[in-house]
């Protein structure tokens with residue numbers, strides 16, 4: 001079993017007046033062999049959550065379990081979680097051949113410890129990501145962005161992971177290449193039965209690969225559910241903003257910056273300051289729904305809806321989710 005579960009995970013940065021909670025009491029499960037797409041605007045805490053899972057960032061609270069076992073208790077050896085970044089340059093040493101970079105990530109013990117087994121494995125991994133094994137001696141600098149991202153994927157797979165955390169892996173690629181890399185990711189995920197957290201600003205990209213969608217806002221998960229349900233029947237006003245800002249189904253034409261800009265235009269407000277998150281519901285300063293239901297917004301201003309959220313298969317952290325959204329539709 002390779003279910004990855006975040007339980008009440010909290011990450012803080014800074015001290016004193018610059019202290020901030022980047023990830024706040026997050027509960028999130030990535031079911032075994034499934035893809036959870038994590039979407040939200042810049043600064044919402046998506047990368048921090050992924051970095052916490054691989055131990056690059058310390059937890060201030062909560063725990064992370066793989067197959068029911070807290071991660072810090074697992075024995076060393078093949079790395080069960082692998083993080084793939086937006087920029088493959090950060091994981092590929094430009095001075096090393098791509099074959100050596102991949103070989104370096106193959107476990108040094110077990111059946112792949114011998115030299116010839118390792119180079120055969122490099123060839124197999126390159127083929128797996130649709131690259132010619134003859135390119136093993138090439139350096140990253142001579143490859144296209146899409147090819148480099150394939151190498152980064154091969155390197156991640158070399159660690160024999162159960163879980164891949166893919167952080168904006170197509171954001172730096174031309175739109176024409178994004179589709180082929182996304183197809184490859186989905187095919188590999190299915191073939192190898194990987195569990196995956198797939199992070200992107202772009203809901204069009206997320207919906208392309210995800211079984212479930214989680215929406216993050218100011219360090220919190222504000223909506224979670226099966227992808228089809230979230231897309232067809234978004235419950236949180238922020239998810240509706242995201243959907244309004246996303247390119248239509250089948251296109252991937254908005255990049256990260258454009259998506260953020262579109263989001264702000266839709267919500268007609270600057271993102272909240274993560275150092276001073278609003279009291280009550282964090283989304284209330286941007287929310288079109290609360291004032292429609294109750295002009296004084298008492299509940300929204302004073303009561304944090306998150307703790308009640310995670311009870312159903314498709315759930316949201318909004319006091320007035322479904323009923324109020326119908327009211328907004330009616331007014332519009």
Ligand SMILES: Nc1ncnc2c1ncn2[C@@H]1O[C@H](COP(=O)(O)OP(=O)(O)OP(=O)(O)O)[C@@H](O)[C@H]1O
Nearest residue numbers: 013014022040041042043044045046047048049274
């Ligand atoms: N090492 C750090 N030190 C201090 N603050 C940090 C650090 N890493 C992240 N942050 C802050 O934590 C918050 C969440 O950042 P994070 O990168 O996780 O967001 P994100 O949703 O992934 O956004 P982006 O897509 O822009 O990376 C931001 O306000 C960011 O400035």
